[in-house]
Structure formats: structure tokens, C-alpha cells
Amino acid sequence: MIDLTPMGDIRVDPQRQRATAQGGALLGALDAATAPYGLATTAGNVSHTGVGGLTLGGGMGWLAREHGLACDNLLSCEVVTASGDVVRASAEENDELFWGLRGGGGNFGVVTRFEFRLHRTDPRALSVERDFPVAGAMAPAARWRDLSEGAPRQATYTASVGGGVATLGFVWTGDPEQGRDHARSLEALGEPVARRDVESSYLDLQRRDDDVQGHTQRRYWKGHYVRELSDAAIAALLAHDPSVSAGLQAYGGAIADVADEATAFSHRSAAFEYVVATRWSDPDEDDVRMATARQSAEALAPYSSGAYVNALSDDGVAGVHRAYPPAKLARLSRLKDAVDPDNVFHLNHNIAPSRAATAR
Numbered sequence: 001m002i003d004l005t006p007m008g009d010i011r012v013d014p015q016r017q018r019a020t021a022q023g024g025a026l027l028g029a030l031d032a033a034t035a036p037y038g039l040a041t042t043a044g045n046v047s048h049t050g051v052g053g054l055t056l057g058g059g060m061g062w063l064a065r066e067h068g069l070a071c072d073n074l075l076s077c078e079v080v081t082a083s084g085d086v087v088r089a090s091a092e093e094n095d096e097l098f099w100g101l102r103g104g105g106g107n108f109g110v111v112t113r114f115e116f117r118l119h120r121t122d123p124r125a126l127s128v129e130r131d132f133p134v135a136g137a138m139a140p141a142a143r144w145r146d147l148s149e150g151a152p153r154q155a156t157y158t159a160s161v162g163g164g165v166a167t168l169g170f171v172w173t174g175d176p177e178q179g180r181d182h183a184r185s186l187e188a189l190g191e192p193v194a195r196r197d198v199e200s201s202y203l204d205l206q207r208r209d210d211d212v213q214g215h216t217q218r219r220y221w222k223g224h225y226v227r228e229l230s231d232a233a234i235a236a237l238l239a240h241d242p243s244v245s246a247g248l249q250a251y252g253g254a255i256a257d258v259a260d261e262a263t264a265f266s267h268r269s270a271a272f273e274y275v276v277a278t279r280w281s282d283p284d285e286d287d288v289r290m291a292t293a294r295q296s297a298e299a300l301a302p303y304s305s306g307a308y309v310n311a312l313s314d315d316g317v318a319g320v321h322r323a324y325p326p327a328k329l330a331r332l333s334r335l336k337d338a339v340d341p342d343n344v345f346h347l348n349h350n351i352a353p354s355r356a357a358t359a360r
């Protein structure tokens with residue numbers, strides 16, 4: 001294992017609206033460095049996630065519907081290749097490598113520096129949640145889905161199901177008053193048993209799940225992309241075992257503006273990402289916890305249009321095939337032939353070289 005933890009520096013150029021992050025930087029450091037200038041780029045929802053893995057797999061966050069995925073905001077990468085060369089990849093230099101780094105994961109080298117485009121970002125945010133008992137949540141969830149289709153890009157619709165409760169709402173980035181205006185449309189869901197409208201800074205929004213997603217727990221997850229959230233898919237979600245927590249996060253907006261062939265990241269037409277997750281502490285519970293999560297994900301499988309490479313766990317080669325359609329996987333394999341023919345970087349969701357009989 002190559003430990004990039006000591007390489008965590010961030011540099012910001014506020015005039016050019018650029019930031020560079022070293023390969024081992026965490027999202028929290030990136031957000032904290034850009035915020036004083038009123039700037040940000042898309043980063044994930046938990047601040048102790050690495051910039052590296054998140055960006056190389058795609059990078060979904062609350063700004064993505066406005067500004068694209070983290071990988072869509074990449075301008076260049078400095079990469080140490082399998083042969084030990086240090087190369088720059090951008091739209092102008094090593095452009096095929098740059099294509100593969102935007103969604104292909106850590107398959108093509110060690111990225112020692114990421115250069116990101118930054119955006120003027122309002123420092124305020126609003127989280128809107130409405131709770132419904134799972135037993136009566138079918139109609140509200142279907143209306144929530146319909147509302148998500150025409151939602152402004154500042155709103156990222158979210159839903160979670162667990163412990164007998166379905167929570168429907170959205171996260172709003174920017175002026176909370178505008179968010180509250182939009183929240184009025186949620187009255188169409190019916191009367192919830194609880195409502196939460198929580199105003200925060202954008203930075204606090206980015207950290208709000210840090211504790212609950214702490215490092216000391218055992219965890220397991222499975223995911224799907226869903227192009228159309230049918231009523232049947234919603235019913236399957238609501239029927240999950242209450243011990244697991246499953247969530248939906250809306251895609252669309254600027255994510256779907258980027259041409260599919262522009263990056264290795266696939267599934268830009270997904271309406272939602274579904275993830276079922278379970279966390280526990282007693283190793284004796286491993287089997288039952290994982291089996292329950294697998295069963296839940298299996299129930300959503302008929303509605304799946306693929307998977308996010310960063311949400312794969314023990315899915316193996318089949319998972320890689322769900323993350324990339326055949327033509328993309330073939331192009332990624334050709335890139336692997338060119339930059340890592342011996343599959344040095346294989347302890348990942350592996351893109352095997354096309355000449356390899358099997359992945360290592």
C-alpha cells in the first residue's frame with residue numbers, strides 16, 4: 001500500500017479560481033482552503049473522505065447538480081505511472097489518460113496532484129426533511145419523485161428509509177430563503193410526522209455526517225444507479241428490512257450536461273443513486289448484517305441501470321461491468337494496456353489490461 005496521508009496540502013489561486021490538492025488530501029481540507037475566498041468545487045458529503053478516491057471514481061456532492069461531478073471540475077493531474085514516470089494529464093497533454101482518470105478509479109497511476117476549477121459559492125445551505133411512517137410513505141414518496149424531476153439545480157433531492165421511517169426532502173445550496181420557497185412544494189407530500197428545516201453554512205453541511213460516518217465501525221454497502229424511479233422501485237425500497245438504512249440522492253442537472261463519452265465516468269443519465277448501508281460494531285453480526293444489506297440491494301436490482309464505481313464493495317468483476325458499459329470498459333482496458341500493462345495497480349475495482357487472461 002502506498003500511504004499518501006503526508007501529502008495533504010491544498011493551494012488556492014483565487015484570481016484564476018483554481019485549487020491544487022495533493023494526492024492524499026481530504027475533502028475537508030479542500031473545502032476549508034477554498035471557503036475563505038467564497039469559492040468551492042464539488043466534493044462529497046463526508047469531510048474525511050479522500051479527494052483522491054472520490055474524484056478518480058467520479059465524485060458526487062451537493063454542488064454536482066450545479067457544477068458537475070468532482071471529476072468534471074478537474075483541469076489536470078500529476079501522475080506517477082506504473083513505470084515510475086511522472087506525467088501531467090489534462091485536455092492538452094496525455095488526454096486519453098486524463099479521460100480515464102475522470103471516473104476510471106485508481107487504475108492508471110498514483111495521482112500526486114489534482115488541479116480543480118473553483119466556483120463562486122454562497123456560504124449558506126438549507127437541509128429540508130419530512131418524515132413519514134414507512135407504512136404510509138408510498139404516495140408521499142411517489143410525489144417527492146415527481147417533484148424532483150423539475151427541481152432547481154440548487155436542490156439535490158434526498159430520501160432515506162430505515163427504522164420504520166421514510167425521510168423525504170432535499171439539500172439546498174445557497175440562499176436558505178429560496179430553499180424555503182422551494183420547500184413549499186413538499187406540502188404536496190401530505191402531512192409528515194416530523195419536519196426539519198436546518199439552515200447551516202455550506203462548510204457545516206459538508207461536515208454534518210462526519211461523526212455518524214466515523215472510522216471505528218464495521219460497515220457494508222451496496223449500490224445501484226436508477227434511471228427511472230418507478231412506483232415498483234419505491235415499493236421495493238419501502239419494503240427493506242428496518243435494520244438497514246437505504247438512501248436515494250438525485251443526479252441530473254450539470255452531471256447530465258456532460259457528454260457521456262467525455263469521461264470514463266458512466267451513467268450520467270441516472271436520476272438517482274441508491275445505496276443501502278449498514279454499520280455495526282460486533283464482529284459476530286458480520287454475516288447477518290451483510291446478508292440483510294445484500295437482500296435489500298437485490299430487491300432493487302430489477303430497477304438498476306448500473307452502479308457507481310465508488311459505491312461498489314465486494315462486487316468483483318461483475319461490479320466493474322455494472323460501473324462501465326462494454327464500450328467504455330474496452331476503452332479503459334486499452335488505456336490500461338498503454339499505461340499499466342502488468343496491472344501493477346490492481347488492488348481496486350480493477351480494469352484489467354485487455355491482453356490479460358484474467359484480472360489479477
Ligand SMILES: Cc1cc2nc3c(=O)[nH]c(=O)nc-3n(C[C@H](O)[C@H](O)[C@H](O)COP(=O)(O)OP(=O)(O)OC[C@H]3O[C@@H](n4cnc5c(N)ncnc54)[C@H](O)[C@@H]3O)c2cc1C
Nearest residue numbers: 023044045046050052053054059060106110111213310348
Ligand atoms: C463515509 C463515506 C461517505 C462517502 N460519501 C461520498 C459522497 O458523498 N460522494 C461520493 O462520490 N462518494 C462518497 N463516498 C465513496 C467514496 O468516493 C469512495 O469510498 C472513495 O473510494 C474514497 O476514496 P478515498 O481516497 O477516501 O479512499 P481510499 O480507500 O484511500 O482509496 C480508494 C481507491 O482510490 C485509490 N486512490 C485514492 N487516492 C488515489 C490517488 N491519489 N491516486 C491514485 N489512486 C488513488 C486507492 O488506491 C483505492 O483504490 C463515501 C464513502 C464513505 C466511506
